[in-house]
Amino acid sequence: MKVLLHGGTVLTSDGTVSALATDGGTVAWLGDDDRAAAYDGADEVVDLQGALVAPAFVDSHLHLVQTGRLLDGLDLSGCSDKDDLLGRVAAHVAARPGDAVVIGAGWDETRWPERTLPTADELERVAPGRRLYLSRVDGHSAIVSHALLAETPQVITQEGWAATGRLERRAKHTVSDKLADLDGPEQRLDAARRAVASLAAHGVGAFHENAAPHIGPEYELDLVRRAAAEGGLHVTAYWGELGAFDKVERLGVSGLAGDLVADGAVGSRTAAMTDAYADLDGHCGHGYLDAIQIADxxxxxxxxxxxxxxxxxxxxxxxxxxxxxxxxxxxVGADAVRAARHRLEHCEMPSPEAIEVFARLGVVASVQPMFDGLWGGPEGMYAERLGHRWEAMNPFATLAGAGVAVAFGSDSPVTSPEPWGAVRAAVHHQNPAFRMSPRDAFAAHTAGGWHAAGLDGRGRIAVGAAATYAVWSPTAGLDAHGLPVLEPGADLPLCLRTVVDGRTVFPHQEHT
Ligand SMILES: [Zn+2]
Structure with missing residues (x-):
């Protein structure tokens, strides 16, 4: 299958052209419209009508099944307060009678006028007898109903349990493990498929699944791969379990990385701090691994x-x-460490010394610009939890400038997998010292993601490279480098088509 696209702006690895031809899974030709008119033998000719063709995005950190669940599940991310949350739970449950477990996610009490969380008793009132698991936006704490707690009576003796039904740490893990039995493979595969379709519709051609024992069962990896293959997306999978070397082959993962938690998250006050949280006396969060375990x-x-x-x-x-x-x-020597291309997820508060070590050892920083976009700034959640320390968080430009390879992701469902939103957040970082240029930010969300997966030379449009691209309608025009102008508050570019290795994955096409 040969496809010719013309009449637009094609962002190549060296400058822009107006036309592109692909042959099967490969870019076969790049040039301008007058020469495109003479291009013979295309099976399909696409008039771009001024649209932008750019390398497809790579989301370097997400959770596919959990993302898909949110697409049909109980999205609590917009809740304005406790009563709003309870109202949404009541409506969701009323529309889904029966006794299936209800999984909700995304509440963020730091955005509520009063930070009071609903209790298990209050949940009982709006959803009597129903098993509910409502996880906080960062996934590091959850509110659960009495009916669900009854399935795991041992949690009341565990670290992180509170009588109100709010769980974190060990207690949260016990209940989320239990969910694995209650929420079966069929539901998970459906969720994974929904998420793949949504990613493709956002111009994402590849993603990194950050699976881990505390997030989902091992078999979920097979479902993720199956959904990705059906939907035509490229997947790189990680398993976040310390020292689980004997599982790598069976699970088919690229590494023991991803959400292997060295600590928790700032919103839940479980991220490990040298100095106490500004809003909780004497509390420094929780570190889960020491330097010896990490080295081993x-x-x-x-x-x-x-x-x-x-x-x-x-x-x-x-x-x-x-x-x-x-x-x-x-x-084992710096060269050997560098050759393995290890990676760190989030990497939000690295010291200058840490950055130097990561640069020297070729460690990739897999970061989430929307964390700063949503929680940075002097009025944001980070400032509330940590005071002036928010200013040093997510130092994207500093990492890149020091020679640390940077890759962007969403950590979906923690933030929405909207890649241009992430690029814009990095370009308009709330600390101006950490802002990246649009070109560097775009590269971090494309080639940077392939690099983080150990795949070099991908994420660019050049003759002979993979035909993996997305077509965009740039709502605010293009800048001098051919990238969409991304103004805060303005509409993001609209995805018209996503192609991976020559296969159109969005819009969805029925196979004949
Ligand atoms: Zn994650």
Missing amino acids: HVVGCTERGLQGGFHCIGDAALAAVEEGFARAAER
């Missing part, structure tokens, strides 16, 4: 040619990770 894991992965990595957010967690990597390099 990195060495084990390096020796097996696997990517290793950690979820690390707070400065104390990042200090442990820094020390762990430095120790690993002493044991």
Whole structure:
């Protein structure tokens, strides 16, 4: 199948042209419209009508099934307060009689005028007898109903349990493990398919699944791969379990990385801080791994040619990770560590010394610009939890400037997988010192993602490269480099078509 696209702006690896031809899964020709008129033998000719053709996005950190669940599930992200949340639960349950477990996500009490959370008793009133699991926007704490708690009576003796029905840490993990039995493979596959369709519709051609024992069962990885293959998206999968080297082959993952948690998250006050949280006396969060455990894991992965990595957010967690990597390099050599291309998820509060170590050892920073977009700034949640420390968070430009490879992701369902929104957030970082140029930000969300997966030379449009691109209607025009102008508050470019290795994955096409 040969396709010719003309009459638009094609963002190539060196400048822009107005036409592009693909042959099967490969870019066959690049040029201008007058020469495109003479291009012979195309099976399909597309008049771009001024649209932009750019490399498809890579989302370097997401959770497919959980993303899909939100697309049909109980989205609590817009809740304005406790009563609004309870009202949404009541409406959702009323529309779905029966006894299926209800999973909701996305509430963020830091955005409510009063930060009071609903209790299990209040949930009982609006959804009597129903099993409910309502996870906070960062996924590190949840509110659950009495009916669900009754399935896991042991939690009341566990760390992180509160009588109100709010759970974190061990107690939260126990209940989310239980959900695996209650929410079966069929429901999960449906959710994964919905999420793939939604990603394709956002111009995403590849994604990294950050699976982990505390997020979903092992079999979920097969469902994720199946949904991705059906929908034509490229997937790189990670498993976040410390030292689980014997599982890698069976699970078919690229590494033991992703959400292998070195700490929690700022919103839940579980991210590990050197100094106490500004809004909770004497509380420094929770570090889950020490430098020795981290070093052992990195060495084990390096020796097996696997990517290793950690979820690390707070400065104390990042200090442990820094020390762990430095120790690993002493044991197996910096070259070997670099060759394995390890990666860190979030990497929100790295010290200058940590950045130096990560740059030297070729560790990729897989970051989420919407974290700053939603929670940065002097009035934001980070400032509320940490005071002036918010200013040093998510130092994208500093990481890149120091030579750390940066890849962008959404951590969906934590933030919405809207790639231009992430590029815009990085360009308009709330701390001007950390802003990236539109070109660098776009590269971090395309080529940077392929690099983070260990796949070099992808994420660009050039003759001989993969025909993996998206077509956009740029609502506010293009800048001098051919990238869409991304103004805060303005509409983001609209995706018209997404193609992966020559296959159109959006809009969805029926196979004949
Ligand atoms: Zn995650």
